[in-house]
Amino acid sequence: MLLDIGCGNGAFAEFAASVGYEVIGIDVDAASIKIAQSRDIPGANFRCCSLKEFCSSLAQFGKFDVITMFEVFEHLDNPQFVLKLVERLLRGQGLFVGSLPNTERVLMWWLNMDYELPPYHLTYWTTRSWSEFLNRNFSFDVLCCESSRYYGYMSDVLLNRYRLPSLFGKLISNFLYPVEFKLESYYKVGASFYFEAMLNRT
Numbered sequence: 001m002l003l004d005i006g007c008g009n010g011a012f013a014e015f016a017a018s019v020g021y022e023v024i025g026i027d028v029d030a031a032s033i034k035i036a037q038s039r040d041i042p043g044a045n046f047r048c049c050s051l052k053e054f055c056s057s058l059a060q061f062g063k064f065d066v067i068t069m070f071e072v073f074e075h076l077d078n079p080q081f082v083l084k085l086v087e088r089l090l091r092g093q094g095l096f097v098g099s100l101p102n103t104e105r106v107l108m109w110w111l112n113m114d115y116e117l118p119p120y121h122l123t124y125w126t127t128r129s130w131s132e133f134l135n136r137n138f139s140f141d142v143l144c145c146e147s148s149r150y151y152g153y154m155s156d157v158l159l160n161r162y163r164l165p166s167l168f169g170k171l172i173s174n175f176l177y178p179v180e181f182k183l184e185s186y187y188k189v190g191a192s193f194y195f196e197a198m199l200n201r202t
Contacts, residue, residue: 003064003089005051006072010036010044017043021066026054051085063091069098071192074121083138087199096140096197100125102147105191127193140197148194 004013007025009032016023023044027033033048047054067086073079086096101116103124125133131145 001062001064002066002068005067005069005086007036007046008032010039010041010046012068012070013044013046014039014041016068017041024064026051051082055085055088064089064094065091066095066097069096071099071101073098073100074123074125077122079123079133080137083134087139090199092199092201094199096199097195099148099192099194100130102126102191102193104147125193127195130193130195134195134197139199139201141200143196143198145195146193148192 002016002021002023004016004023004025007013007027008029010025013023013025013036021043023041025033025036025044025046026049027036027046028048028050030048033046036044036046067090069086073082076082090096101121101124104126127145127147131142134140134142
């Protein structure tokens with residue numbers, strides 16, 4: 001069984017169900033949960049609730065083999081508390097998988113990225129700080145924590161912030177994408193990072 005925390009519109013839950021997982025998806029955004037439910041995914045169940053609220057119904061579901069959180073932790077004001085709940089929900093040797101924005105990415109603070117600041121992002125992580133946080137404070141063995149590639153965040157910032165016309169926006173994107181590709185390939189630091197960790201207790 002897989003729990004997808006911050007499941008959004010259910011896109012990942014749909015993929016997980018398609019490869020055989022029984023999936024529970026939770027999110028605090030009611031509009032996203034409504035979209036997820038409208039997908040009518042066999043083997044998937046969606047709930048509009050916080051992780052703390054969901055933990056009160058743990059007896060109904062038992063523990064999970066896999067818990068996923070993609071692009072969620074940067075929005076939390078108390079990640080340590082949330083990770084304690086993740087530990088509680090996972091089976092022994094269960095997998096904890098997810099991703100976070102990488103604050104080591106190229107030119108991150110050179111662009112005026114309002115969405116990186118509170119109230120949107122409340123904490124900032126790198127592959128090293130996240131791995132050390134998991135190893136130091138929790139019962140997880142980090143199996144991998146590595147930079148991923150997302151070519152387009154610089155152009156996304158420019159287009160969204162300055163609301164450029166679509167034609168001009170396409171020209172900017174066509175120019176910036178190959179530049180971003182070369183920068184991230186050269187520095188080997190992508191816009192986000194992916195991690196896998198195993199709960200090391202039975």
